[in-house]
Amino acid sequence: MDIPLAQGQGSRLNALQETRDAQESETLGRNSPDSILRVRSFESAYEVLLSLLYDVVRDRGTTAADLKFSLEVPAATLAKIAIKTKGKILFFNPAEVVAVEAHGNHVLLQRQSDSYSLRQSISIMEAHLKRYGFLRIHRSVLVNAAWVEEIQQSIRGDWLLRVSGTREYSVSRTYRKNLRCLAQSWIGTDLSVA
Numbered sequence: 001m002d003i004p005l006a007q008g009q010g011s012r013l014n015a016l017q018e019t020r021d022a023q024e025s026e027t028l029g030r031n032s033p034d035s036i037l038r039v040r041s042f043e044s045a046y047e048v049l050l051s052l053l054y055d056v057v058r059d060r061g062t063t064a065a066d067l068k069f070s071l072e073v074p075a076a077t078l079a080k081i082a083i084k085t086k087g088k089i090l091f092f093n094p095a096e097v098v099a100v101e102a103h104g105n106h107v108l109l110q111r112q113s114d115s116y117s118l119r120q121s122i123s124i125m126e127a128h129l130k131r132y133g134f135l136r137i138h139r140s141v142l143v144n145a146a147w148v149e150e151i152q153q154s155i156r157g158d159w160l161l162r163v164s165g166t167r168e169y170s171v172s173r174t175y176r177k178n179l180r181c182l183a184q185s186w187i188g189t190d191l192s193v194a
Contacts, residue, residue: 081128083109085116094132098147098163100125102140112165135178137161137171145182 080091092111101108102122109116109125118125126136133145143163150162151171159171159179171179 081132083116083118085118090116094129094134095144095146097129097134097144098165098167099144099169100129100134100142135175135181137169137175137178139172139174141169143169148182151179151182 079093079095081094081097082089082091084090096111097109098112099110100122101110103117105119105121106117107120107122107125109118122136122140122142126134126142129142134142135145136142143161147163148161149164152160152162154160154170159176160168161171161179162168
């Protein structure tokens with residue numbers, strides 16, 4: 001539905017549109033992605049990137065709050081952990097780690113074939129490895145849930161956790177509730193560990 005314009009308003013609107021188009025074409029060279037290659041300082045690069053962001057926001061009709069940029073690389077693409085030991089940095093898949101045991105002010109990171117001693121607290125290791133499926137079963141032990149094969153109750157009433165191979169760990173009363181995290185569903189079991 002066209003609204004009739006008063007005499008002279010049409011020409012003013014056309015003039016405003018032409019001025020806006022001229023300004024946009026002038027700023028296009030300044031705000032184009034290639035213009036970031038011509039910057040001479042971090043501040044000017046920031047200004048160019050900021051103006052590009054505002055252009056994207058304006059073109060999409062969204063607000064800056066609607067855009068959620070994440071500079072982190074997804075964890076799935078970087079499924080490696082790095083440890084520094086004996087003057088070198090080793091990278092390996094966290095799924096290779098069977099358990100982490102505290103020994104004084106060091107931890108022993110155990111893999112199926114070898115182990116590494118690190119000067120780190122067990123609490124810090126727990127915080128780093130929790131997202132990879134590690135859970136705490138004792139004040140000095142973290143285990144990789146993927147390696148757990150069996151849980152059994154000992155004669156004394158304590159719980160023992162067996163990982164792949166023959167290695168067994170006792171589960172302390174404080175951390176028994178974490179055993180529920182070992183399986184997504186428990187079928188036909190009455191695990192009263194809490």
